[in-house]
Amino acid sequence: MVSLPRAAAAEYHHLATNGFPHSARSIILNVKWSPPLEGWWKLNTDGACSGNPGPFAIGGIIRNQLGNWISGYSGYVGTGTALKAELWAISSGIKLASNLGCKHLWIESDSLLACNLLFDHSLSHLHSIGILSPFARQAFGNSLDLSFHTPSEKETSALINLLSTAFWSPFQVNLNSYAPHEHEEQEDNDSIIAPPAPSPIRPHIGERDFFNTTTNIINDDHRNYKLLAPSNSHDLPSPSSSSLFPFKVNTGLNLLTTNSSNDHSMVEEDLSALPGNRKGICELAIVEAELERIKMENLQLKNTLDEVTRDYNRLEMHLVNLMNDGKREDHNNEDEIMEEEEEEVLGEKKLQIGNNNNTNTNTNTNNNNNNGGDNGESLVLVPRQFMDLGLADTSDHEPSLSSTVGRSREGSSPPAAASGVEVASRKNDEHKKEFGIRGMEREQDNHTPASPTQPPNFLTNKIPRFNSPENADQAAEATMRKARVSVRARSEAPMITDGCQWRKYGQKMAKGNPCPRAYYRCTMAGGCPVRKQVQRCAEDRTILITTYEGNHNHPLPPTAMAMAQTTSSAARMLLSGSMSSTDGLMNGNFLTRALLPCSSSMATISASAPFPTVTLDLTQSPNPLQFPQRQPNQFQIPFPNSPAASLLPQIFGHALYNQSKFSGLHVSQQSGEPSTAAAAAAGGMDTVSAASAAAIAADPNFTAALAAAISSIIGGAQPNNNSVASSGSGSGGGGGNNNNNVTSSNNNNNSNTSGGNKIGNSNFSGN
DNA sequence: CGTTTTTGACCTGCGC
DNA sequence: GCGCAGGTCAAAAACG
Ligand SMILES: [Zn+2]
DSSP: OOOOOHHHHHHTTOOOOOSOOOOOOOEEEEOOOOOOOTTOEEEEEEEEESSSSEEEEEEEEEEETTOOEEEEEEEEEEEEOHHHHHHHHHHHHHHHHHHTTOSEEEEEESOHHHHHHHHOGGGTTTOGGGGHHHHHIIIIITTOEEEEEOOOHHHHHHHHHHHHHHTOOSOBOBOOOOOTTHHHHHTTSOOSSOOOOOTTTOOSSSOOOTTOOSSTHHHHHHHHTOSOOOGGGGGSOOGGGOSSSHHHHHHHHHHHOTTOGGGHHHHHHHHHHSOHHHHHHHHHHHHHHHHHHHHHHHHHHHHHHHHHHHHHHHHHHHHHHHHHTTTTGGGHHHHHHHHHHHHHHHHHHHHHHHOHHHHHHHHHHHHHHHHHSTTHHHHHHHHHHHHHHHTGGGGGTOHHHHHHHTTGGGGGHHHHHHHOHHHHHHHHHHHHHHHHHHHHHHHGGGOOSOOTTSOGGGSOTTOOOOOOHHHHHHHHHHHHHHOEEEEEEEOSSSSOBOSSOEEEEEEEEOTTOSSEEEEEEEOSSTTOOOEEEEEEOSSOTTEEEEEEESOOSSOOOHHHHHHHHHHHHHHHHHHHHHHOHHHHHHHHHHHHHHHOTTSOOEEEEOOOSSSOEEEEEOSOOSSGGGSOSOOTTOOBOOOSOHHHHHHHHHHHHHHHHHHHHHHTOOOSSOOOOOSSHHHHHHHHHHHHHHHHHHHHHHSOOHHHHHHHHHHHHHOBSSOOSOHHHHHHHHTOSOSSOSSHHHHHHHHHHHHHHHHHHHHHHHHHHHO
């Protein structure tokens, strides 16, 4: 073959794909935003925390009974707990509403706890934080009717789960109301609440106001720092003056947060405003609230463990049956031993899924157990992989997700029991294959290629595949590992920037697509099992489909974290969805809500196929026909609003920009360096921000904003360091030019394409 | 010269 | 068992 220049080749990554050829069933859920009573406004808020504590972002939208957008806000705030995020989101919304003259506000949050803590007197005795209630009441009680609503607890946890990943994005808080009349007024307002700001991370540069309707967004950037800068803010008491204002509530909460080491600036101010004893009480309250939450998680974990145990028993039965078949007569004894160990392992695995905080402990336990016996060695890998794939990476950042996660796997195992070990084993094999490398790398020292009885599967990629009964246990796990998260986004770039470093290790012609599919693996860490496939949609080549598999086993930069969490949580969702119809619904519901709290959306969940896949569709597909054959395994979340899609590139840029902030890179003005994402982001910054702002201005829709946020999570459209990227970026034309830039190279590639075909042929011939 | 990409060969699962 | 298709490997080439 003719080897093409790297750039050309890279561009050729644009792969088309029908996406998911196999599919079976899907569930479509429609979630509606219901209007408030006449005369009321409705505030939908949410806070998402990537980790608990961890960086968190908030968002909210205020609409009237007609559903008309009144105002909205969203953005990255700083570091804190999930609860803090929720509280912040709520209080910010309240404040905004108040400033907009709202008299009757219906608040809808996904955090029951947050609402209760803030406003439910009846819970005061349960949460000393209830003392905050007076703040809230004082602040709004007389002039503002507040009504709270939260989804069912189940829904809530799920929603939180998803949001904490999906909604998290590295952009700054923009709490400005975007109502046109407000612009002039806002500028001079005191920023009552300074962002908690991890100082180094959040330079006040170039922040974007998604809700700004004017074109002078860039100029207004400076004001965006003001988290709360409502038009009337000048009328408000100065920050220091009062506990009467919502700000106070906010601030107070902020201060209270145990983890908010970064929040000094505002914290101190606000604290000063609070009576000393009250401050202490508040802090205590927060801590207690957290404890409560943890307790609940523990409960959930216990339940999960029970379920796991049950599943195990089922599997064990199945295993016994298989053994009776005589396939593994020689190893019966070993198997038994294994089983015992496996049981523990399984339980632990699930626990890990359920609670990241416990992960380490559990893992250690596993290791100990396994190390104890020869047979156990291979088992050790199992839990780890499982953990990693499902949640491992998240252990560091998103405990908040854990509660939901815990139950995820339950469903997967039953099928195994019914239909057979083969499926299970197969999955295991695949797992081995896909994740084996990692397991190998990480634990090879400890493990030998496994005795026949063990699940040797993980030792190497090339592990022999056989349907051993033991594998049945892992079937479920396999399912977990197999879960994929596919992101559809319009992008000219050959690859979306998701904060990770990838190495291409293969390219093939996909069956139904003229465009090749590229395979990448994460190179941020030696043994990272994460892989992704990049393809262009056959129907619409402007759509880039990136499919992630596995979880990172290493620390990630915030940017990458966002993606990783999104994928891992999506995967979890998917898996949990597979468990039961209820879960599936729930998940769909929460996903939908998370993504589009204010508008209808569709979520498709399916986990039946070989690769259960969650698809985040960030392209608004004008014509539904575009994806006629929706694959069974897919979980699709189309964003109704085109703006979201159109914003992607900008958003990506934005994300990058913020990421750079996070990473402490200088964002200011290096426009040239391709070497770092930050630099790249910085380079495109102005343009990007302007573009995004404009786009938003064009259609200020919260949904769009959310979508944008999510898209940012997903990664920058900005090409990384790839030379290809440069070519792609060169296209200059915004979204329109798909292939042109790339085209030249692509065309070359096309010649390659033939090559690609060759590959395919070679395969055939090879066989 | 080290790293990344390219790309034919291989491997594995699956349907027939 | 065969052929197909999806993935992965790894030597060679291309980059920087
Ligand atoms: Zn990784």
